[in-house]
Amino acid sequence: MVAGVAGRVYLDYAATAPLRPQARARMVELLDQFGNPSSVHAEGQASRIVMDESRRRVADLMGVRAERVVFTSGGTEANNLALRGFMAKNSSKRLLVSAVEHDCVRNTGKVLGAGEIPVDSNGIVKLDWLQDALTxxxxxxxxxxxxxxxxxxxxxxxxxxxxCKAAGVVFHTDAVQTVGHRPVDVDALGADMLSFAGHKFGGPKGVGVLIVKSELEMDAVLTGGGQERNRRAGTENLMAVAGMVAALEAAVSQMTDERKLAAQMKDYVGSELRELGLDFVGSRVDGVEHVIQVITPGMRGEDVVIGMDMRGVAVSQGSACGSGRVKESHVLQAIGYGELAGQAVRLSWGWASEMSDVMAGVRALGSVAGK
Ligand SMILES: Cc1ncc(COP(=O)(O)O)c(C=O)c1O
Incomplete structure (x- = not known):
């Protein structure tokens, strides 16, 4: 049984997922474990053991050595650390970020004077452009x-x-929407740095990871004590870290089944949308199984979200800024949707979703869109 608002259908997993029971149990277990992992006494050492064990388990699940795992306060901080940390040591060089990044990469890129890598009509980065820029x-x-x-x-x-490797350029990837949903092996992907966040796969909010190649030189963004091998100062959020690890283990061990069901849901939603005469973004290319973005011509995404909310279904426009306001999608603009960039809605599901949820989602969408 997942906590939530009774009688409602939650289809906004890409914003955040409900807590998995395994994460909850682990966090409850640690509520009273108050020792500071940096303290030398027994209380501190008990917490140090939890941190070390958590780091080792994340490393195993991601196919890297434990020393490469840096715990952060979430995806935003992991991405900031990757970009700001590396660029601080390499300020004479340029940073390039894609035009469809999450705001935490995009806006950090702007601060750092980054160039923007364009995408094609499917939302895929233009490799020729990138190759030329690196050359x-x-x-x-x-x-x-x-x-x-x-x-x-x-x-x-x-x-x-x-x-990037051929050009001797460091490559970072924000894997916040894939880790816990698809198998992610950092070295097989070839990433020098990779970020993810606990709350997208059923862990708690406010905790994430940056995986960094050991030899990569970078500055800390949060300076202070020497935690996280001098890469991220501050007393560790033990309970959240351990909760995230429990969620990740559950997500990885149940991934085959969860992914299969998510794919069935996406197939169902995709074919129902076609029946309704609606199109979804990226329908011709590979996409994660738990997210679909529907174009709603003539209807502002914001109004569709509100209409669906009134019908008991929680969805979103794709990205919400901190104030809760919604804006036109820079992602859809970059893909070339023009004025339709504000006429879209995102449905996303996850570990606790059932087929009846997406069916209710499609019904509500059809009703709002007057289909
Ligand atoms: C792709 C992507 N990157 C980064 C973030 C930010 O992660 P967090 O909410 O943990 O700061 C999100 C969250 O929406 C995301 O979807």
Missing amino acids: AGGVGMVSVMHANNENGVVQPVQEIAAI
């Missing part, structure tokens, strides 16, 4: 997300990594 020289780092948070489109990360 021209002066680029130190590239950041391209693994899967897009608005439409689920998966980028050819391995090819991007290979282009």
Whole structure:
């Protein structure tokens, strides 16, 4: 039984997922474990053991050595650390980020004077453009997300990594929408740095990870004590870290079944949308199984979200900024949707979703859209 608002259907997993029972149990277990992992006494050491064990388990699940795992306060901080941390040490070089990144990469990129890698009409990064930019020289780092948070489109990360590697450029990928949903092996992807966040796969909010190649030189963004091998200062959020790890283990062990069901849901929603005469973004390319972005011509996405909410179904426009306001999608603009960039809605599901949820979602969408 998942906590939530009774009688409602939750289809906004890409924004955040309900807590998995395994994460909840682990966090409850640790509620009273108050020792500071940096303290030398027994109380501290008990917490140090939890941190070390958590790090080792994340490392095993991601196919890396434990020393490469840096715990952060979430996806936003992991991405900030990757971009700001590396660029601080390499300020004479340029950063390139794709035009469809989450705001935490995009806006950080703007602060750092980053160039923007364009995408094609499917939302996929233009590899030729990237190749030319790297050949021209002066680029130190590239950041391209693994899967897009608005439409689920998966980028050819391995090819991007290979282009970067050949040019001696560091490659970071924001894997917040894939980790816990698809198998992610950092080295097989070829990423020098990879970020993810606990709350997207059933862990708690406010905790995430940046995986960093050991030899990569970077500055900390949060300076202070020497936690996280001097990469992220501050007393560790033990309970959240352990909760995230429990969620990740559950997500990985149940991934085959969960992914299969998510794919069935996507097939169902896709075919129902076609019946309704609605199109979804990225329908011709690989996309994560739990996200679909529907274009609602003539209807502002915001109004569709409100209409569906009134019918008991929680969805979103794709990305909400901190204030809760919704805006036109820069992702859809970059893909070339023009004025339709504000006329879209995202449905997303996950570990506790059932077929009846997506069926209710499609019904509500049809009703709002007057179909
Ligand atoms: C692709 C992507 N990157 C980064 C983030 C930010 O993660 P967090 O909410 O943990 O800061 C999100 C969350 O919406 C996301 O979808």
